[in-house]
Amino acid sequence: MKKPALERPVLLDVQDITRLYGPGKGCEEIDFRLHAGEVLGIVGESGSGKSTLLRVLSGLEAPDAGRVIYRRLSNEPEAARQVNEPEAARQVNEPEAARQVNEPEAARSGQHVVDDDEATSDFDLDLYAIGEARRRALLRLEWGLVHQNPRDGLRMGVSAGANIGERLMAQGQRHYGRLRETGQEWMRQVELDPGRIDDAPRTFSGGMQQRLQIARTLVTRPRLVFMDEPTGGLDVSVQARLLDMLRTLVRQLGLSVVLVTHDLAVARLLAHRLLVMRRGRVVETGLTDQILDDPQHAYTQLLVSSVLTP
Numbered sequence: 001m002k003k004p005a006l007e008r009p010v011l012l013d014v015q016d017i018t019r020l021y022g023p024g025k026g027c028e029e030i031d032f033r034l035h036a037g038e039v040l041g042i043v044g045e046s047g048s049g050k051s052t053l054l055r056v057l058s059g060l061e062a063p064d065a066g067r068v069i070y071r072r073l074s075n076e077p078e079a080a081r082q083v084n085e086p087e088a089a090r091q092v093n094e095p096e097a098a099r100q101v102n103e104p105e106a107a108r109s110g111q112h113v114v115d116d117d118e119a120t121s122d123f124d125l126d127l128y129a130i131g132e133a134r135r136r137a138l139l140r141l142e143w144g145l146v147h148q149n150p151r152d153g154l155r156m157g158v159s160a161g162a163n164i165g166e167r168l169m170a171q172g173q174r175h176y177g178r179l180r181e182t183g184q185e186w187m188r189q190v191e192l193d194p195g196r197i198d199d200a201p202r203t204f205s206g207g208m209q210q211r212l213q214i215a216r217t218l219v220t221r222p223r224l225v226f227m228d229e230p231t232g233g234l235d236v237s238v239q240a241r242l243l244d245m246l247r248t249l250v251r252q253l254g255l256s257v258v259l260v261t262h263d264l265a266v267a268r269l270l271a272h273r274l275l276v277m278r279r280g281r282v283v284e285t286g287l288t289d290q291i292l293d294d295p296q297h298a299y300t301q302l303l304v305s306s307v308l309t310p
């Protein structure tokens with residue numbers, strides 16, 4: 001878990017991303033690479049631009065400048081390749097963030113959902129140069145996003161089982177019994193009572209909703225997962241269990257993760273490497289232990305010491 005994955009191939013190449021709402025508000029000239037199997041933590045105080053950056057990286061918000069390149073390997077299994085989405089699956093509503101798309105035939109019909117003329121090479125995808133439909137397909141089929149607020153990542157009115165099954169259906173799974181079985185397996189996996197598979201998430205506690213959102217996201221085995229404060233807003237004891245669970249899942253599934261958190265304990269536990277942000281800019285980057293044990297930048301020093309002082 002702690003072993004850096006820098007020798008692995010680059011999965012996400014983030015080139016000079018800027019997205020500003022005002023001076024110092026947003027993110028500015030962010031440049032880094034995420035390697036396969038790596039967990040990269042983005043830390044910094046409230047308002048430093050973490051969520052803005054994550055929205056840009058995860059395809060939700062176009063940057064003012066810069067590029068996000070998703071590097072695919074020629075020999076890797078490709079979720080998008082198996083897809084052949086019939087009408088029914090496309091009409092299933094997705095949560096707010098992924099709702100707008102009305103996918104054209106090309107994006108649904110098969111082979112190269114995300115292998116695109118406008119990409120920089122056969123296997124590189126420029127996230128904002130490809131069309132919106134393809135970006136959405138990518139998000140649904142190969143990426144996953146865990147929102148800070150589970151309400152943004154779940155459909156609160158439909159059952160827990162439907163929430164988990166939905167992304168599987170988008171990948172082409174149709175067998176009701178099997179979807180249900182997988183739903184229950186995943187509920188167990190995230191320590192939810194599988195007996196509640198027919199209950200709507202709105203009847204769940206915050207911590208349970210967050211675990212359901214994680215199950216919904218990971219059930220499709222995404223190659224790349226973005227998480228925004230996955231343990232934020234939860235009780236400390238609930239947080240600890242959730243973190244433990246996340247850590248296990250990340251390791252078991254070999255996930256590549258970009259994790260936003262203002263909580264350095266979370267970063268310590270999950271991330272191989274950290275980017276420290278302040279007022280929209282990266283002020284320090286390095287291996288997690290190095291940064292937390294021996295911070296170089298004055299701001300990071302302050303951040304680290306403020307955690308130690310109650």
Ligand SMILES: Nc1ncnc2c1ncn2[C@@H]1O[C@H](COP(=O)(O)OP(=O)(O)OP(=O)(O)O)[C@@H](O)[C@H]1O
Nearest residue numbers: 021025026044045046047048049050051052053262
């Ligand atoms: N849609 C928006 N319109 C205008 N300003 C925004 C928007 N989104 C974020 N901002 C501003 O950009 C800055 C960075 O916000 P962002 O949400 O990215 O910070 P953050 O690091 O995620 O903070 P937190 O830890 O509180 O979640 C803040 O000053 C915020 O008010």
Ligand SMILES: [Mg+2]
Nearest residue numbers: 050051052228
């Ligand atoms: Mg945020």
